[in-house]
Amino acid sequence: MSESVPELVREINRLLGRLRGWSPTAWDVAATAGGTRAERTRALAADLARLGRLAGSGAPAGAEPPRLAPHGLADQIVVLADDLLRALGEAPPARRDELARQAREVVAAARSDLEGVGFGFRPHP
Numbered sequence: 001m002s003e004s005v006p007e008l009v010r011e012i013n014r015l016l017g018r019l020r021g022w023s024p025t026a027w028d029v030a031a032t033a034g035g036t037r038a039e040r041t042r043a044l045a046a047d048l049a050r051l052g053r054l055a056g057s058g059a060p061a062g063a064e065p066p067r068l069a070p071h072g073l074a075d076q077i078v079v080l081a082d083d084l085l086r087a088l089g090e091a092p093p094a095r096r097d098e099l100a101r102q103a104r105e106v107v108a109a110a111r112s113d114l115e116g117v118g119f120g121f122r123p124h125p
């Protein structure tokens with residue numbers, strides 16, 4: 001197996017370490033790319049679901065992850081990442097490597113957007 005899947009796993013774990021530590025108000029902080037952290041994490045969930053489908057997770061075309069309250073988003077990312085990793089494990093090597101690379105880029109971009117705002121305290125007016 002190439003390094004692409006282990007790199008993806010490391011990137012996912014780095015992101016989850018942050019998501020799991022946020023207080024309820026930290027989800028309302030603006031993400032670097034716009035919107036709130038909760039909105040950015042929901043966009044990541046949609047990306048992981050799409051990549052999982054492309055890898056062969058068996059999810060139907062057009063299916064989207066349900067919209068969860070912020071406190072459930074870290075768990076949703078875990079489930080979607082698990083589905084993606086499982087599908088990648090059964091994908092042909094060239095396809096696996098390309099999709100793992102794309103997924104790593106998506107997760108790294110989301111982590112950068114989510115962490116770029118500082119320590120996670122919502123500014124007070």
